[in-house]
Amino acid sequence: MPLTAAQTGIWFAQELDPQNPIYKVAEYVDIQGRVDLVLVEVAVRQAVADTEAFRVRVEVDDEGMLWQVVDRLVDWPLPVMDLRETADPWAQAQEWMQSNLRRPIDLRRAPVFSFTVLRLATDRFLLYLSGHHLAMDGFGFSLFIQRIAEVYTALDAGLECPPSTLGSLGLLLADEASYRASDRFTRDRKYWAEQLVDRSDAVGLAGQLAVTSHTFLRQTGYVPAPVVDRLRALARRSRASLPALAMAALAIYVHRLTGASDLMLGLPVTGRTGTVARNVPAMLASQLPLRMRVHPQMSIGDLVHHAAERARGLLRHQRYSYEHLARDLGIVGTGEHLFGPVINIRGYGPALCFAQHPVTLHNLAIGPVNDLVVNVYDPSGDGALRIDFDANPALYRSEENAAHHRRFLVLLENLAGADLDQPIGRI
Known part of the structure; x- marks a missing residue:
């Protein structure tokens, strides 16, 4: 599939400085309460399976055209770091997340994300979620995190995994192509030309x-x-x-x-x-x-x-x-x-819970x-x-x-x- 206009801009910016990690976006979910780590992993993996953008890698063909390829991406790591025995679990978690943010992502290889569960106490967990900005923006991250919470909450209650309501990249790209061919695109271009003349x-x-x-x-x-x-x-x-x-x-x-x-x-x-x-x-x-x-x-x-x-x-x-x-x-x-x-x-959109446990979202990087x-x-x-x-x-x-x-x-x-x-x- 082709890249969106926004993705294309990020690709070329990253290509100019391949080792620059600034094109990562990251949030962490602060979960207050005893959670089932097995169910957390199931929920995160299900959300990834439902989110094509996190399963893409970029290919360049012989003519220099850019394409994003969606992989099945079944085997990817979700580490759990137990920080309960450290002198200051909160400070240790913050230091580790900042260190991870400094690691660049290779867009030609999946996965284009890095997720980790940080255990601070018996009843305190941080779910660290970072990814390349080419794959995800802030609004998309919000949808992704809502899906994780939805799946975890259902499984914790003994219910089946609810069907996903998230749309596909194909639908999104078709919608963007339709916009570029529309009268609205022409009106928008005229508006900006007048604004910036x-x-x-x-x-x-x-x-x-x-x-x-x-x-x-x-x-x-x-x-x-x-x-x-x-x-x-x-x-x-x-x-x-x-x-x-x-x-x-x-x-x-x-x-x-x-x-x-x-x-x-x-x-x-x-x-x-x-x-x-x-x-x-x-x-x-x-x-x-x-x-x-x-x-x-x-x-x-x-x-x-x-x-x-x-x-x-x-x-x-x-x-x-x-x-x-x-x-x-x-x-x-x-x-x-x-x-x-x-x-x-x-x-951040609607308030979230992991089952009965309230959560707070924290931004770490916006690109x-x-x-x-x-x-x-x-x-x-x-x-x-x-x-x-x-x-x-x-x-x-x-x-x-x-x-x-x-x-x-x-x-x-x-x-x-x-x-x-x-x-x-x-x-």
Whole structure:
């Protein structure tokens, strides 16, 4: 089968630097409770059997054409690491997962994933799941993990394995081919041509942009629940959402530090606008330019409304991937960037359980970080808002990333106490 547009872009990027592990994506599932490890293995193997994207390898034919081949892939390892006797099982698990992330994946050989069960205590387990970004994106990972939980829960209750509702890669590729031949594809291309006709150069907080590094620096922090509540209220008064307010906040931050008024931020999208795409765990995601115009006299309310309006337009045309844009603009292989800092609004979908045991999902890696990625997660159970700053170490030192992160959290707190009519230059 051919590759999707998103997969093709990742393939060529990886080919330029075959040993670069940054193209891995990873999550871990924190399971609180006594689980049956035999059933965990059965559930994970069943989910892999139901997910064609995790069973692919890439072949290049004599004419240079790329093809993804789906293998049966029956014999693959699922190690169980018992860390109960270590001095600090949690720290040992974190160190091991970070070490695994630094190992590159060969896309020509299956499997293109690495899964491990880490046992921290009698009633505490981490299910580590990593794979190549060519095979899976964040939305696809969510579908995959839901399938594992569904199978485990049924088997634990003594029931038969429920039939899979996940779609196939063939259906997904047929849907993408239909899109490329459609009027919608033409309309999307026209929309983006109009959006980018007089685009400004991308700017970053480091004063320059760089090639993709082999790793990234992550700084994690939380906005307290009371502040989140005030931010939500501010967004509602602007007739917008909390994600739109976060986009506006990043625009303010970049504007202040760079002086740029015509901003090109990046916004990751799922690229999934139909029923078929929403049911296939695979790689469709892309990053698209979110163009925002900012000036100091602009009110907070106007900027939040502007962010929401621009995001809505972008999302209506999100199937037109970055790879299509790069080709249209003639920047493929030039090293030119369409945008600087990226704001990634992350959600994990429905709450999950392994039988009666609650689980928490944790992101470890989201793929390449060219400049700075601001990850904004769904509020946790206590209402706090997690925000990660992932930075390219070729551009930012750890202390610089921490300082940006700290200042951004202060900006959010100041926004929470501001009036809609207040100019952003006075925040």
